[in-house]
Amino acid sequence: MRVSTAQFHQQNIGNILNRQSNTSKLLEQIATGKRVNTAGDDPVASVAIDNLKQQNKLSDQYLKNIDYAKNHLSQTESQLGDAEDIARTLKDQMLSVLNGRHSDADRQTIAKKMRSDLEALQQVANSRDESGNYFFSGFKTDQKPFEFSGSSPRSISYNGDDGVRNSVVADGVALGTNISGSHAFMDAKNALGDYSAKYSSNQSGKFQISEAKIANSSTHVTANYSINFVDDGKGGVNVEVKNGSNTTLAATPFDPKKPISFNGIEIKLDGTPKAGDSVEISPQSNTNIFDTVEKTIALLEKGDVQSEAGKAELAQQLNNLNQGINQIGLARSEAGVSLQNSDSYLARHQDTKLVNTEALAKLEDLDTAKAITDLNREQLALRAASSTYTKVSNTSLFDFI
Incomplete structure (x- = not known):
């Protein structure tokens, strides 16, 4: 050719x-x-390489989110641990007052120590992260969550909200990175149930309410009530229950073995009241640890803890403090569970990146x-x-x- x-x-x-x-x-x-620098070098491998790199980028973003979540959850868990320690110290001081024999000077000293510890507890609840955001304010991270107002006993107000800041740690999975202050410090269950008690200063009988709960919601009427113990003229005691309008709702002989029942409410007593004693109850399903401690300090400062009413009130506040400690512990455990979950997702994404990196090496190296x-x-x-x-x-x- x-x-x-x-x-x-x-x-x-x-x-x-x-x-x-x-x-x-x-x-x-x-x-x-690299063996594959452009799609023309190996079209099939190039597509697989792009997919693996996209997966790694997504994993990198998840790992950043997890790092943020772990940092905040670790600090939150630590702060709640500090709060729990302070609350237990306060409990020990209350038990000392309730069980020990102290002089008036001793009780004033304990009151000062409790007030100092209460301020420390408030500081923990108002703590900030490295960016200056409040840990326990929910979405209102620039708002100081807890502030006292009024005179002794002061009342606490929560200025945050219940918002939970989520961090996406996997496809379709969002992990909460904070615990709201209302949940950790304000939502403790009332130790008595659904009502709180206020004892009369002239109480002479040794008794206290151990339970005040709604037994029948269909007949329950929410209101303030007074429970009065009156002489039955036979050496015994009758129970009279009146509402806020001073209308008598029930008048029955007092039986220490049976609860006092009216308007769907059941009241159980420990001890024996005497004629002339009385106690008022008000609706309250939740308590908060700040008000509990503040009321106890007020009792100590006024020197009321030696009276029968003071002892009953102190016992009630001690039970509420236990509930507050349990609530902080619950919030702390929730932060711990979230930390464990974040560790699980961290390991999963790290494994995914390792597998993808090995596959990339085989395809393009x-x-x-x-x-x-x-x-x-x-x-x-x-x-x-x-x-x-x-x-x-x-x-x-x-x-x-």
């Missing part, structure tokens, strides 16, 4: 260009250490030794093709005539 001069030049130039392209490609692969051998071969072939083309293209028939 005859090969024209144009064909000869075209074939040889094409061969040289292919060798140059192969050499350039190998040089790029050696420089980057270069066998350097083989690439250098191929480069030497291509360079040798390129030099041979170039030399041959140069010599042949310069040959003329006239040289042989």
